[in-house]
Amino acid sequence: MDLLNALVTFANFVFVPAVAYGSQLALGALGVTLIYGILRFSNFAHGETMSFGTAITIMATWGLQAAGVTAGPLPTALIALPIGIGATILLVLGTDRAVYRFYRDRKAAPVILVIVSMGVMFIMSAIVRFLVGVEDIQFADGERMLVSARDFKTWTGLEEGLAIRTTQVITVVVAAVAVALLFWFLNRTRTGKSMRAFSDNEDLALLSGINPDRVVAVTWILVAALATTAGVLYGLDKSFKAFTYFQLLLPIFASAVVGGLGNPLGAIAGGFVIAFSEVMVTYAWKQVVAYASFGAWAPDGLLQLMSTEYKFAVSFAILIIVLLFKPTGLFKGQSV
Amino acid sequence: MTTLPNTTLAAPRRAAPNLRPFLLYLAMAALMVGTGFVMGWNYALTVMNMGLISAIMALGVNLQWGFAGLFNVGIMGFVALGGLAAVLVSMPPVGEAWAAGGARTLAGLVLGVLTVVALVVVRRRLGTGRGKVIAMIAVGVVGFIVTRMVMDPGTTAVEAISPSSTGYLGGLGLPILLAWPAGGLLAAGAAWIIGKTALGLRSDYLAIATLGIAEIILAILKNEDWLARGVKNVVGIPSPVPRAIDLQNDPSFVARAADLGLSPVDASTLWVKILYMALFAVVLLALLWLAQMALRSPWGRMMRAIRDNEVAAEAMGKNVTARHLQIFILGSAICGIAGAMMVTLDSQLTPGSYQPLRYTFLIWVMVIVGGSGNNWGAVLGGFLIWWLWVIVEPVGNALFGALNSVLPPDSLIASHLQDASAHMRLLTMGVILLLVLRFSPRGLIPEK
Numbered sequence: 211m212d213l214l215n216a217l218v219t220f221a222n223f224v225f226v227p228a229v230a231y232g233s234q235l236a237l238g239a240l241g242v243t244l245i246y247g248i249l250r251f252s253n254f255a256h257g258e259t260m261s262f263g264t265a266i267t268i269m270a271t272w273g274l275q276a277a278g279v280t281a282g283p284l285p286t287a288l289i290a291l292p293i294g295i296g297a298t299i300l301l302v303l304g305t306d307r308a309v310y311r312f313y314r315d316r317k318a319a320p321v322i323l324v325i326v327s328m329g330v331m332f333i334m335s336a337i338v339r340f341l342v343g344v345e346d347i348q349f350a351d352g353e354r355m356l357v358s359a360r361d362f363k364t365w366t367g368l369e370e371g372l373a374i375r376t377t378q379v380i381t382v383v384v385a386a387v388a389v390a391l392l393f394w395f396l397n398r399t400r401t402g403k404s405m406r407a408f409s410d411n412e413d414l415a416l417l418s419g420i421n422p423d424r425v426v427a428v429t430w431i432l433v434a435a436l437a438t439t440a441g442v443l444y445g446l447d448k449s450f451k452a453f454t455y456f457q458l459l460l461p462i463f464a465s466a467v468v469g470g471l472g473n474p475l476g477a478i479a480g481g482f483v484i485a486f487s488e489v490m491v492t493y494a495w496k497q498v499v500a501y502a503s504f505g506a507w508a509p510d511g512l513l514q515l516m517s518t519e520y521k522f523a524v525s526f527a528i529l530i531i532v533l534l535f536k537p538t539g540l541f542k543g544q545s546v
Numbered sequence: 547m548t549t550l551p552n553t554t555l556a557a558p559r560r561a562a563p564n565l566r567p568f569l570l571y572l573a574m575a576a577l578m579v580g581t582g583f584v585m586g587w588n589y590a591l592t593v594m595n596m597g598l599i600s601a602i603m604a605l606g607v608n609l610q611w612g613f614a615g616l617f618n619v620g621i622m623g624f625v626a627l628g629g630l631a632a633v634l635v636s637m638p639p640v641g642e643a644w645a646a647g648g649a650r651t652l653a654g655l656v657l658g659v660l661t662v663v664a665l666v667v668v669r670r671r672l673g674t675g676r677g678k679v680i681a682m683i684a685v686g687v688v689g690f691i692v693t694r695m696v697m698d699p700g701t702t703a704v705e706a707i708s709p710s711s712t713g714y715l716g717g718l719g720l721p722i723l724l725a726w727p728a729g730g731l732l733a734a735g736a737a738w739i740i741g742k743t744a745l746g747l748r749s750d751y752l753a754i755a756t757l758g759i760a761e762i763i764l765a766i767l768k769n770e771d772w773l774a775r776g777v778k779n780v781v782g783i784p785s786p787v788p789r790a791i792d793l794q795n796d797p798s799f800v801a802r803a804a805d806l807g808l809s810p811v812d813a814s815t816l817w818v819k820i821l822y823m824a825l826f827a828v829v830l831l832a833l834l835w836l837a838q839m840a841l842r843s844p845w846g847r848m849m850r851a852i853r854d855n856e857v858a859a860e861a862m863g864k865n866v867t868a869r870h871l872q873i874f875i876l877g878s879a880i881c882g883i884a885g886a887m888m889v890t891l892d893s894q895l896t897p898g899s900y901q902p903l904r905y906t907f908l909i910w911v912m913v914i915v916g917g918s919g920n921n922w923g924a925v926l927g928g929f930l931i932w933w934l935w936v937i938v939e940p941v942g943n944a945l946f947g948a949l950n951s952v953l954p955p956d957s958l959i960a961s962h963l964q965d966a967s968a969h970m971r972l973l974t975m976g977v978i979l980l981l982v983l984r985f986s987p988r989g990l991i992p993e994k
Binding site: 251254268309312320321322325326328329330331332333335336337340411453456457459460463464511515517518519520522523525526529530533534537543 | 568615617691699743744747748749750751752754755758759762763765768769860901902903907910911914966968969970972973974975979981983985987
């Protein structure tokens with residue numbers, strides 16, 4: 211019984227939140243890694259792209275709610291998501307046409323493109339703030355809990371409850387669908403295969419008649435869809451705040467690098483590695499240990515390795531460790 | 547970026563001096579004076595003082611990017627460390643806190659350092675394989691637990707000493723001017739640690755590593771209350787110049803102010819700001835002189851040679867990684883000095899106010915717009931971009947205000963625009979950065 215309680219506590223406070231967070235990071239890291247693989251630079255504007263997509267989705271959600279359209283038990287934002295994705299696609303394609311293409315044609319050094327993406331980041335963050343301001347926005351509606359802690363306790367008779375929020379389930383399901391679609395696209399379709407060819411060897415791909423403009427455009431469309439989905443899921447799970455999305459850049463980069471830049475499978479693994487380490491290092495293990503030791507050892511302290519404010523330090527530490535020992539990431543990534 | 551600087555070919559100095567930098571600086575001075583006439587001298591001096599500090603930060607980043615091509619996006623962290631130095635050097639020590647938990651806290655810090663040293667020793671000395679990894683994990687875990695066990699009671703005791711006013715160990719109680727070089731040293735130390743790990747890896751890894759370290763430094767400043775009170779802020783940091791309130795109580799100063807036709811309050815605030823301006827200008831000129839000397843020296847030529855072609859420089863026997871580490875430390879130290887000066891000017895350390903857009907990416911805009919690789923350019927960029935950053939908001943307000951007077955007062959758009967003017971600066975900076983990168987990538991005063 212105590213062991214079950216320990217497991218349930220662990221699931222409630224560590225496993226479920228980390229799986230949801232990991233899915234969000236994985237989607238974000240997939241966007242970063244795709245841009246790195248095809249366009250060959252680290253996109254500093256990625257956090258702001260996520261934030262823009264989420265802002266549009268929030269506005270569409272408000273519009274739908276005002277019109278009386280809801281998704282029943284599911285959040286209205288899911289209906290609004292395609293609108294957000296569409297707007298983000300337009301934005302990134304426009305940005306590519308107006309900004310990035312110039313440097314791509316001149317074969318500018320990757321670091322120049324990174325600096326350019328800093329400028330794009332400034333402009334995008336201004337647009338987001340114009341649109342929805344800097345306040346904290348909660349836009350999740352519908353059924354809040356799929357399994358509430360109290361129901362769980364009465365069903366199972368355990369002392370500890372397991373609460374699963376609707377948004378957490380939605381996050382995992384949507385992320386799984388998005389990843390499945392992405393891999394189907396990359397592995398089975400002609401365009402997807404040409405993208406992988408372009409990423410592996412640009413010259414050879416060009417030689418075999420692949421249209422680079424098309425590859426780049428498709429990449430941006432995929433990135434916009436992934437970024438918006440990641441941003442909306444994160445916002446549904448927690449809340450939307452313009453500045454938080456900028457800060458997500460670090461764990462997302464860490465996920466992409468840990469997995470191996472340019473490797474989509476690695477990005478997903480990296481997302482979960484980072485999410486689980488962040489949650490586990492900042493979780494206070496007191497309760498779990500007390501149950502697992504059958505009450506024999508109730509520790510005085512919280513058994514918390516680090517306070518939650520240091521979660522960035524965790525992703526960073528993992529990043530450094532991986533870079534020192536396996537510079538191309540856990541899965542083999544590219545190195546330029 | 548791969549243009550060969552012709553100065554390395556020891557070309558004879560051009561006889562006719564280039565007028566462009568001079569004219570640009572003249573225009574910048576005119577902008578500052580104009581601000582004084584339109585917005586008031588007090589305001590203009592405030593802008594000028596922060597402009598001087600921004601110019602120093604830009605100088606530091608230019609050293610790293612312009613001389614060596616190192617991509618540092620952790621400027622905010624180094625600036626914040628400089629600010630921490632101002633607190634640690636100049637604030638009076640809190641005796642009670644030291645008695646309560648000072649020894650334990652220090653012992654914990656020493657143990658933490660020893661753990662890191664032990665990790666490095668294990669990594670260097672032991673061979674490869676699984677045993678090494680297990681040994682490293684063991685050392686790390688044991689070191690972490692022992693450090694926390696020693697340190698935690700100490701910090702808790704320190705933070706319990708009148709948390710509303712102190713609750714931290716305090717500083718050394720030394721003159722505040724010593725904090726400026728100390729800020730440089732602190733930032734240099736952090737840069738050494740980062741450089742040792744991240745330099746020599748790929749360039750964008752350095753970017754991500756510096757981005758991370760800046761966030762961590764800020765997290766430490768915000769959460770370690772025993773160090774500098776965290777988000778409760780340290781206020782009342784001593785000032786190197788007389789305080790305005792003392793001047794107002796000084797009869798001779800009041801008399802001189804009256805001679806100039808100024809009220810004591812106006813005169814004292816202006817005078818304090820002018821004194822700060824003089825101090826900052828001395829620091830800026832000294833650093834600028836040093837940077838110019840470095841740029842022209844064989845060392846500077848070597849740096850640019852490395853930047854333009856690492857492989858060739860390595861073939862000539864230059865130790866690229868060591869030189870990169872050197873200049874990374876120097877540039878970060880300059881940012882640290884600027885950070886200490888900024889906290890001195892504000893006379894408070896507010897960790898909550900450090901934001902990467904303002905303290906990292908804005909400095910980058912300064913360097914790029916001013917002219918990377920040219921010290922005069924970076925300094926000009928520092929002044930100009932800071933001036934724009936400050937001035938865009940009131941101008942935006944005025945513009946939107948004019949627009950609002952046309953619109954119906956309670957319309958949704960009107961209230962939206964009111965909030966929106968605050969975000970004009972981000973938009974302006976992004977547009978300027980992109981325009982300069984596209985149409986004048988070498989900046990206002992290009993590298994020779």
